Amino acid sequence: MQIKRLENFQSSDALLLLLREEDCENLSSIPNLNDELRNILSALISRKDFKGKKGSLLRVPLIEGNLYLLGLGKTEKCDVKLIRNSLAWGLRTIGKSRNKNASVILAHLNYDELSFALGEAAGLCSYTFDVYKTKDKDYEPFALTEIYSDVYEPEDFGKGIIFADAQIFSRSIANEPGCSVWPQVMAEKAEALAKEYNLTCEVWDEEKLKAEKMGGILAVGSGSKKPPRLIHLAYTPANPKKKIAFVGKGITFDSGGLNIKPDNYMLTMKGDKTGACNVLGIMKGVAELKPDIEVHGFLACAENMPSGSSYRPDDIIRARNGKTIEINNTDAEGRLVLADALCVASEQKPDAIIDMATLTGACVVALGKSRAGLFVNDDELAGKILASSEKRGEPYWRMPLEDENIAESLKSPFADLINSGPRYGGAIFAALFLKEFVGEKIAWAHMDIAGTDFADKEYGIYPKGATAFGVRTCLDYLLRV
Ligand code: BES
Ligand code: MN
Ligand code: ZN
Numbered sequence: 001m002q003i004k005r006l007e008n009f010q011s012s013d014a015l016l017l018l019l020r021e022e023d024c025e026n027l028s029s030i031p032n033l034n035d036e037l038r039n040i041l042s043a044l045i046s047r048k049d050f051k052g053k054k055g056s057l058l059r060v061p062l063i064e065g066n067l068y069l070l071g072l073g074k075t076e077k078c079d080v081k082l083i084r085n086s087l088a089w090g091l092r093t094i095g096k097s098r099n100k101n102a103s104v105i106l107a108h109l110n111y112d113e114l115s116f117a118l119g120e121a122a123g124l125c126s127y128t129f130d131v132y133k134t135k136d137k138d139y140e141p142f143a144l145t146e147i148y149s150d151v152y153e154p155e156d157f158g159k160g161i162i163f164a165d166a167q168i169f170s171r172s173i174a175n176e177p178g179c180s181v182w183p184q185v186m187a188e189k190a191e192a193l194a195k196e197y198n199l200t201c202e203v204w205d206e207e208k209l210k211a212e213k214m215g216g217i218l219a220v221g222s223g224s225k226k227p228p229r230l231i232h233l234a235y236t237p238a239n240p241k242k243k244i245a246f247v248g249k250g251i252t253f254d255s256g257g258l259n260i261k262p263d264n265y266m267l268t269m270k271g272d273k274t275g276a277c278n279v280l281g282i283m284k285g286v287a288e289l290k291p292d293i294e295v296h297g298f299l300a301c302a303e304n305m306p307s308g309s310s311y312r313p314d315d316i317i318r319a320r321n322g323k324t325i326e327i328n329n330t331d332a333e334g335r336l337v338l339a340d341a342l343c344v345a346s347e348q349k350p351d352a353i354i355d356m357a358t359l360t361g362a363c364v365v366a367l368g369k370s371r372a373g374l375f376v377n378d379d380e381l382a383g384k385i386l387a388s389s390e391k392r393g394e395p396y397w398r399m400p401l402e403d404e405n406i407a408e409s410l411k412s413p414f415a416d417l418i419n420s421g422p423r424y425g426g427a428i429f430a431a432l433f434l435k436e437f438v439g440e441k442i443a444w445a446h447m448d449i450a451g452t453d454f455a456d457k458e459y460g461i462y463p464k465g466a467t468a469f470g471v472r473t474c475l476d477y478l479l480r481v
Helices: 021-025 035-046 080-096 114-124 154-174 183-197 206-211 215-221 269-289 334-347 361-367 379-392 404-409 426-435 471-480
Strands: 002-004 014-020 057-061 066-073 101-105 143-148 200-204 229-235 243-254 294-304 316-318 324-326 352-357 372-376 396-398 443-448
Touching (some): 014 021, 014 080, 021 066, 035 057, 035 066, 080 101, 080 114, 183 243, 183 294, 215 294, 215 316, 229 334, 269 471, 294 334, 334 352, 334 426, 352 471, 372 426, 379 443, 379 471, 404 426
Parallel strands (some): 014 066, 101 143, 243 294, 243 352, 352 443
Antiparallel strands (some): 057 066, 200 229, 229 294, 316 324
């Protein structure tokens, strides 16, 4: 890509100009606009065809190509987050209109870390899930050829692109249906990633899982013809400052098992592997960013299916750390695969563990679909994650890890634990359950991304489908840890 200072606009198919309401009232704030554009703009603005309202997009056909005006709303409310979202959405919309390339004009916008967000937007706009459409794809890949900005910093922009690519990598797997991605396929994707980037990768198949006493992941995977896998990727630089482990829930399809999900509750459950996909995305980002931190990624993969070999309600299973679990609902499977994986991650004695999981419908009820639940046993870790989440525009809400009554309901009359509790506080119950498998004195964060994993319709940086929410927050955290 060519980065240009604003002088004479080059002719691209599409010229995208981002404008706040105040910019429309004062066109002289946009430096060096050429006469042709200035005349068009003042005409449109004086006719009130365009006022810079947030989310407004006006296409103006030019003799060559198109000019797009994208409104950012009021200056006082405009920030990098808004620009990231608006730009990604604007560029995606331009891509849908068959433009082959675009230039973006931001010469009048001066915000801290704008280049980073531009990189993220430029990367994130280019993805929609259309590999299975044989015709009428609604989006043509196009090139962002020029950026007109005075605050452009190539290194930050490059980082933004790496972050975006990591997120898109996760999305591209999370969007695949259960008929094309199952645990062994996840293992093959991890192995391919490891080979490409020189990471280490170890895969535990069902035999090894038995030998390693991984009773949770084996039970959940037992009903499926596709056996479960535990995947361990590692990035190990020479003198690491810290060691961080990520753990992802990788249920390649969640039918509920014998406690089968009713009618349309099963739809979108191909997305129940998003946590594991995010860990793959994070490992890709880490391999490209090369921080001086040792990073481990664990993917706990199984397919939750009903069959003659399924695990059953009433079963009592034994997790990796020896704790026994009475099953009262086979649909509360994520916590069982994570239990084993958290034990294995803890054995690495990392400075922190972050797990990500589409874990509970209760979390979606509590927080809606734009915020993820964050449960952390360590305030410093919580602070760092929340700071990164703010920077990257992925909102979390900190949830309680303490509740005597819910803790009491984890007890089973016949085993050490029961896998599901009363209806109320379901997300907290699940987090408290996971806590039982995290090693002593390890800082640990659990991200419940059940609500944020999937966009019902496109908005901002998200096309319809898998969002891979969380990847950029975790990468950002790794750069600051
Ligand atoms: N994968 C689901 C949680 C989920 C729900 C993710 C909605 C995304 C959207 C999880 O395995 C599940 O089924 N949880 C149950 C737990 C219950 C049986 C205790 C739930 O939330 O209903
Ligand atoms: Mn389930
Ligand atoms: Zn699930």
